[in-house]
Amino acid sequence: MSQTAKQVEAGAAGHGAEPRGKRTDAGEATYLVAIAEAIWEEMERDERVYLLGEDIGVYGGAFKVTEGFIERFGTERVMDTPICEETIMGMAVGSAMEGMRPIAEVQYADFIANGFDELVNVAGKYHYRSGVPLPMVVRGPSGGGVRASSFHSQNPEPWFAHTPGLKVLCPAFPSDAKGLLKSAIRDDNPTIFFEHKWIYRRIKEIVPEELDFTVPIGSANVRREGSDISIVTYGAMVHKALDAAAELEHKGVSVEVVDLRTITPLDTETILRSIEKTSRALVLYESHRFLGVGAEVAATIAEDAFQHLDAPVMRLAPPNVPVPFSPALEDAFLPDVADIEQAVDRLAAW
Amino acid sequence: MSQTAKQVEAGAAGHGAEPRGKRTDAGEATYLVAIAEAIWEEMERDERVYLLGEDIGVYGGAFKVTEGFIERFGTERVMDTPICEETIMGMAVGSAMEGMRPIAEVQYADFIANGFDELVNVAGKYHYRSGVPLPMVVRGPSGGGVRASSFHSQNPEPWFAHTPGLKVLCPAFPSDAKGLLKSAIRDDNPTIFFEHKWIYRRIKEIVPEELDFTVPIGSANVRREGSDISIVTYGAMVHKALDAAAELEHKGVSVEVVDLRTITPLDTETILRSIEKTSRALVLYESHRFLGVGAEVAATIAEDAFQHLDAPVMRLAPPNVPVPFSPALEDAFLPDVADIEQAVDRLAAW
Amino acid sequence: MTTAMSSQTGAQGGPGEFAGLTPELLVDVLYKLKLCRYFDERMESLYRQGRLPGAIYSGRGQEGTHVGAAFALQHDDSLFVTHRDLSAQLTKGLELKRVMAQFWGRIDGYTRGRDGNSHIGDWQGNKTFTVVSMLPDSYPVAVGAALAYKRKREPNIALAICGDGSTSNGRWHEAINVSAIHQLPVVWVVNNNGYAYSTPNELEFKVATIAERAAAYGIPGVRVDGANVLEVYEATAKAVAKARTGGGPTLIESVALRWRGHAGHDAAKYVPKETLEDYQQNKDPVQRFERLLLDKNVVDQQQVDDLQARIEREFTEGYDFAQASPLPEAGDVVRGLYAEDGYWSSEPGRAGGTG
Amino acid sequence: MTTAMSSQTGAQGGPGEFAGLTPELLVDVLYKLKLCRYFDERMESLYRQGRLPGAIYSGRGQEGTHVGAAFALQHDDSLFVTHRDLSAQLTKGLELKRVMAQFWGRIDGYTRGRDGNSHIGDWQGNKTFTVVSMLPDSYPVAVGAALAYKRKREPNIALAICGDGSTSNGRWHEAINVSAIHQLPVVWVVNNNGYAYSTPNELEFKVATIAERAAAYGIPGVRVDGANVLEVYEATAKAVAKARTGGGPTLIESVALRWRGHAGHDAAKYVPKETLEDYQQNKDPVQRFERLLLDKNVVDQQQVDDLQARIEREFTEGYDFAQASPLPEAGDVVRGLYAEDGYWSSEPGRAGGTG
């Protein structure tokens, strides 16, 4: 492995290895910068929006997403809490009931398991039972590929996508991250925004600067048009899928890549339209295979697009084991471009 | 609604409305009695087995499953804990590491959300990371249909079936409950045993009395043979499926009913064999539709039995909303025999 | 619950005899006490007759805590309780007839039939949190509400009630700890009835009182006789005033026995017969207060009888209202999950008939 | 962390000067202290050079607590720590070379490459729990182990270490509470370094010390100077003996600064420069103890130099061992989830090469 590669590996798991910095001169923003911009702009725009979480204030967050926020917005709107995720979630609910618009950070998405009950039993059910809206966002870095092992690499979205009353967002690009987060902050429901730490500093693009730029919750996006096979995916896997699609084009296979962006409510229409067109579906996802997000996507295709299918609905996802640390194991655990190409080949040959 | 019906409704949600009682003279055991027998026999057999949970001792458990146990086994092996599910799960892990075989009761399966983190992050991952076996069972009453609303009616199995390292069991019959629970207690892995409270006192059958009677974990069971359509289901829905199948027989539709019994590890072989035979699949489940257990089952069929399918893989499950209280709403929420018949008709007509 | 009870005096009145309440208010307290007691008794008998769907969770014997604590709140103060504390919500202002509609799963219930019995709340009308079963999940939520009052410079406070059982749970610790760090306007009330369901205090914690645990959070803790509604009211009123004026949280342990089991099916055999009798005969919060007002001539027997008659009339009206209230529209089961579908901001569908 | 530190004396030795340790053992303590310090420094520099995958969590400055507490344990006693406390596991007996193999994700690491850095443990060999990140998830697990010792009438005890940050978490409350109710053989050690990651004590709790919180559980609480390894050892040994003889749990608050940030990337700017300097110059647990042994002629400079040379040799050997250790077999990623597949009871596959 090259020295620089090693540097990246170290930096990668190294939480906020460097301060997040700003946009490039070309006006490009990383995914991390885009997220910071979304929060900053909404806090400027709406006095009711405030942040709570661990080490988000003076320290600026483990990944430095909120660096500089406490200086601008003060300790009342940027609240450093103790390590008590259940109570962080409960506080978000209680303050949302009183008309505030909390954004709670979990330092890693993995720690959302420590606030699980207040989220699923209080937040998720509350409006259905009482009619009281809960405008709250829970956000945190999810996903693997950064050598952070099984407590700092999980994809918790399936737990919450199954749970009634929560909206679950998993953007793959800086613009989508910014636009969806703004939508989430303006939404009147409990919304869970899973950032992907592998993407944070790796993906850059020109991101809209209009203060009212938003991306609607519940709409998937066809990232790449194709006619032979649809890869339905989200999060970091979108980037792997696009790389694979480029490779496959040389082999003369035309791949369409659908980026879900929102997990719940799921945009089944866009998914089905793509399958109608290609008649072949590869469902690619990073959450464990068994009952991961792709299980729902595949089941939906099998039920509602059956007549259009020319081949089995294929799934490609990590096995149901904890995310391993060793580069040798994590590389085997995560689907990579080669795995995707192989799957597509098998599907095309069907 | 008839007076007796009302009595049942009250009794039903009324936790342990009456003491669980014993087998009938005919030697039949209810599901609840069968579960109590399994625990009792294993405690007699293996000194390392002990119970911990809330109100399981002097009171005998909210549903009276462990009534009489503390008199027989004493306070050391029947431990009444405070209300601290995270710590109950952690204690189970710690004592299992030291060679004991804890059986932790959650008073309702719903409260497993309050011990979620220790289960998924400690118990589920521990053996994979350390090689230390954790022979522990977590058991509790799940499911709806008893007018107990959204905090006492949930089906948490999808959360844990998605989580690596846990085995998840959901028996539908007294014999399977007894045999699977004995297997779970003898298993060296963290196992979650979801009982169904609607079944507790409603379903009786002759249950084997041999002390070494067990039902293997990971094997589904074809409860009813049929040739036209397979209903793949588990838990309380098995009983609804069997009733529907009987009805449908009169209409000349031959329905096969597959009872999963174990959710993870899932017996895909039995499922696929049934689909090969009938070419039509209705996946019926009580956990919310979106990413409920049936999503994985349907996705598996769509991927591995595609060539045998003559119709879409259909799913029938409750919507993703909290389990409502009002009989009018809960009846609309849960799939019933009529819903199943309709679904089968549509599938047969396809 | 020997330990828990030992330090109880059961003395009447307390400093300033009537805790500064006017005769009108004292009569109102008596009315609430008698109403809650009557409602609790009647609903239980309906449950026993199999005429109620679902479960019931009696708070009988604890009305002193429920009424005393809730009576110390202003309308805009918020209340966060458990399934045990319906009497506190009735005191805060919930309408009997809509409460009863909820028990029968009717559309006019506060949750529109989505939840039942004391899993109830009326945030829009009376600032009470809709009860969540998980204990004590409302504690962290109360912290959030109190945080909002402080941030918005509003004079309101939040009051949360749980039982002794909740004190062994991590959320209880976290919530009180955070409220202390930020000196939030919240009052923590714990109803210590000696048992968590069937589990005695000795198996819940190793300390003699819950009040003394306040020191671990750097906040004041007081212990009051839950059978003495005025003592509870006075301690709560003090804590409320302190919280309202920036003085931060207070922990109040109110000791009183739950006369009935955890839920309708629980005969509470785990409570020694003598303990129960002692409470029923000597520590009945309703009886004691009625006696006090009669002895001190705040009310005469006629007024008491009129109150009772009014309560029974209101119960019958509530019962009839509930029975006449339609069931929810079956098709609406999928509505109201998210705020934007408008289910909760529009008139709900009502199924024909009364089910 | 002014409050947290104010009551520190920093006095040497303590009652019975060497806490009853023989010269041999004292030298062993010094060896552990210097080994942990050297390991911590060298691993950080390798991390900075980008030569380590993943993260590192330095415990530098807290070796007094780690070594002092772990040194008070018998082989069969169990140890439950966090990612911060690798030095405690090294003291309990983990092999340096296998620890280093773990840092590089190699098959000879204690987790066979399944986890990294200080997310380590060796239950089979040294009775240490394999670290779980979630704080403080090992506290409830330690309760379970202690429960097993009591039930099986075994003389062992469990000792758990966490940081001040964990004390605001519900699990901390639950675990200590249950251990007190049943007087379990467990010792609770909290390393108060004044900060939870970057969050100061003032934002973690409203009390002056963590030790005083023990009263809320009905157990003794003591506060010691974490820079004084003998003081930590003595307090822990006392608590261990008490627990072992049925005396129940003790809470020990050990105060010492973490010299580095939470993880390799954290420059810990939130710690005042003066505080850090004060600790490094006046409260270095390794330096202080080495000085003490030199001053009291327990060791001479030559012995100290030999120790240092031995440590550096061991580090180099460990490093070479780790680099030579193969990576795990990629295909084994799906094995060892459940006990029955035999992965952990058989020799693991080793990928060719050294990755």
Ligand SMILES: Cc1ncc(C[n+]2csc(CCOP(=O)(O)OP(=O)(O)O)c2C)c(N)n1
């Ligand atoms: C987290 C959680 N676990 C279990 C339960 C089930 N449960 C309902 S009431 C109860 C006992 C509560 O005891 P306490 O707080 O003293 O209230 P009391 O019943 O005495 O009024 C239990 C264990 C629950 N509601 N929440």
Ligand SMILES: Cc1ncc(C[n+]2csc(CCOP(=O)(O)OP(=O)(O)O)c2C)c(N)n1
């Ligand atoms: C439940 C949980 N939430 C968040 C984290 C992330 N985290 C890791 S270390 C840390 C700070 C811990 O502070 P403390 O216990 O004082 O240990 P120190 O870092 O000071 O050694 C946090 C918040 C975690 N590990 N567990």
Ligand SMILES: [Mg+2]
């Ligand atoms: Mg109680």
Ligand SMILES: [Mg+2]
């Ligand atoms: Mg700390």
